[in-house]
Amino acid sequence: MGRMTNAAGSPPAPTVARLTEADAAKQRGLRRMKALATGLLAAVAIVYALATAAEHGGAGPWAGYVAAAAEAGMVGALADWFAVTALFRRPLGLPIPHTAIIPTKKDQLGESLGDFVGENFLSEQVVTDKLASLGLSRRAAAWLSSPEHADRVTAELATAVRGGLTVLRDADVQAVLAEAITRRAEATEISPPLGRLLARTVADGGHRRFVDLVLAQAQDWLVKHREAVLAAVEGGAPGWTPRFVDRRVGDRVHRELLRFVQEMRASREHPAREALDRFLADFADKLQHDEATRARMERLKTESLARPEVQELIASAWAAVRAMVLTAAEDEHSALRARARAAVLSLGTRLTADDRLRAKLDGWVTDAALHVVTGYRREITSLISDTIASWDARSTSRKIELHIGRDLQFIRLNGTVIGSLAGLLIHALTRVAGG
Structure with a gap:
C-alpha cells in the first residue's frame, strides 16, 4: 500500500493526533x-x-x-x-x-490494522452473511408501510426537491433544455410522423370539429364586425367610384361572406369542405412521400427553432415548471405530495406482500455492497493506514x-x-x- 505524498512528491508532514x-x-x-x-x-x-x-x-x-x-x-x-x-x-x-x-512501528501497525479490517470485516462472505441476517427489505417494508414514516419520507423528498431547484441556476437549466430539445428536434425528421398523424386525423374526421370551430368564430366575427368589412371594401375601391356604390358593394360582399360561412357550417358535404378534405389528405401524403415538401418542412423546422421566440418559450416553460414544482413541494396538502405519499405507502405494502420483490431488493443491495467492497476495499482500508501514517x-x-x-x-x-x-x-x- 503506497504512502500518501504531497505535490512535491515527498511524504506529507506528520500531523498531531488531536485529543478529544x-x-x-x-x-x-x-x-x-x-x-x-x-x-x-x-x-x-x-x-x-x-x-x-x-x-x-x-x-x-x-x-x-x-x-x-x-x-x-x-x-x-x-x-x-x-x-x-x-x-x-x-x-x-x-x-x-x-x-x-x-x-x-507505527506505519507497519497501521497497515496491518487496515489489512486486518479488510480481510475480516470487508470480505465478501462477511458482508453477504451480515446483509442476509439484517433482512433489510422486510424492515424497509414495515417502515414504509407506516403513515407516519411515509409523511417523513415525503417531507424529506420535498426538501430535497426544493434544495435541488434552489441550487440549480435557471440560466444553466434553460441552456441545457434548449440545447437538448434543439438537438433532438434537429436529429428527428418531423414530416413523416406529422403526415401520418394528419392522415389519421382526416380519415377519422377529427379535423371537422376544428373546422366547425373556425367557421363558428368566423360567423360571429362577421356578424359583429359588418362595418369593418364595409370599410375594407370602401378602402380598396377606386377613387372615382361613388361612395354609395362602394357601400352597396361592401354590403353585398359582407352578405355573401356570411352566407358562404353559414352554408359551410350547415352542410358537411359542402364543396368547400370537400375541397379542404382533399387538400389535407393530399398534404398528409406529401408530408410522407414528397421529397420537396419534406425538405421545406425541415427548413421551416430549423428556422423556427432558431427564432428567439422559441428559445424564450423554452425558458418560460422551465420557469413555469420550476415554480409549479416548488409550490407543490412547499404545500403539505398539494396533489404532488399526496401522490408521493401514496406511492411510498404503496411501495411499503408491495414489499410486505411480495416475497419476490423483497428478494430482488435484497439482491440489489447485496450486489451494490459487494461491488463497493470488492472494488474499493483497498481505498477503504487505506483510510486507516494513511490516517495513522499521517x-x-x-x-x-x-x-x-x-x-x-x-x-x-x-x-x-x-x-x-x-x-x-x-x-x-x-x-x-x-x-x-x-x-
Whole structure:
C-alpha cells in the first residue's frame, strides 16, 4: 500500500493526533491507574525492606516468607512495568532494542490494522452473511408501510426537491433544455410522423370539429364586425367610384361572406369542405412521400427553432415548471405530495406482500455492497493506514495509550500480586525441600 505524498512528491508532514474531551477523561483515569500500580510497587518494596531487616534481626521464619513474597512481587511489578512501558516509549529513556514499539512501528501497525479490517470485516462472505441476517427489505417494508414514516419520507423528498431547484441556476437549466430539445428536434425528421398523424386525423374526421370551430368564430366575427368589412371594401375601391356604390358593394360582399360561412357550417358535404378534405389528405401524403415538401418542412423546422421566440418559450416553460414544482413541494396538502405519499405507502405494502420483490431488493443491495467492497476495499482500508501514517509517532503512541493504557496497568497490578504469590510458594517449597 503506497504512502500518501504531497505535490512535491515527498511524504506529507506528520500531523498531531488531536485529543478529544473523551481522551482527557481517559487520561485522568490512566494517571490514577499508573499511580495505583506504582504505589503498589512502592508498598511491596517497603515490605521487602522491613521483612529483610526483621529476618536479619532474628524475628523468625515468617520474616523470610514475607521477604521472599515481597521480593518476587517487586520483580514481577518491574518486569511488567518494563513490558507495558516498552510498548509506548523507551524505559528510562534507554535505547534498549525492541522497545518503543508503537512509535517505531507505527506505519507497519497501521497497515496491518487496515489489512486486518479488510480481510475480516470487508470480505465478501462477511458482508453477504451480515446483509442476509439484517433482512433489510422486510424492515424497509414495515417502515414504509407506516403513515407516519411515509409523511417523513415525503417531507424529506420535498426538501430535497426544493434544495435541488434552489441550487440549480435557471440560466444553466434553460441552456441545457434548449440545447437538448434543439438537438433532438434537429436529429428527428418531423414530416413523416406529422403526415401520418394528419392522415389519421382526416380519415377519422377529427379535423371537422376544428373546422366547425373556425367557421363558428368566423360567423360571429362577421356578424359583429359588418362595418369593418364595409370599410375594407370602401378602402380598396377606386377613387372615382361613388361612395354609395362602394357601400352597396361592401354590403353585398359582407352578405355573401356570411352566407358562404353559414352554408359551410350547415352542410358537411359542402364543396368547400370537400375541397379542404382533399387538400389535407393530399398534404398528409406529401408530408410522407414528397421529397420537396419534406425538405421545406425541415427548413421551416430549423428556422423556427432558431427564432428567439422559441428559445424564450423554452425558458418560460422551465420557469413555469420550476415554480409549479416548488409550490407543490412547499404545500403539505398539494396533489404532488399526496401522490408521493401514496406511492411510498404503496411501495411499503408491495414489499410486505411480495416475497419476490423483497428478494430482488435484497439482491440489489447485496450486489451494490459487494461491488463497493470488492472494488474499493483497498481505498477503504487505506483510510486507516494513511490516517495513522499521517500522525506523528509521539501523539499516536499517546493516543493509543489513552485507549488501552488503563487496562494495561492491571498487568502491572497482577504482576505484583502474582509475583508475590509465586515468590511465597517458591520460598515455601525451598524450605520444605531443604528440611
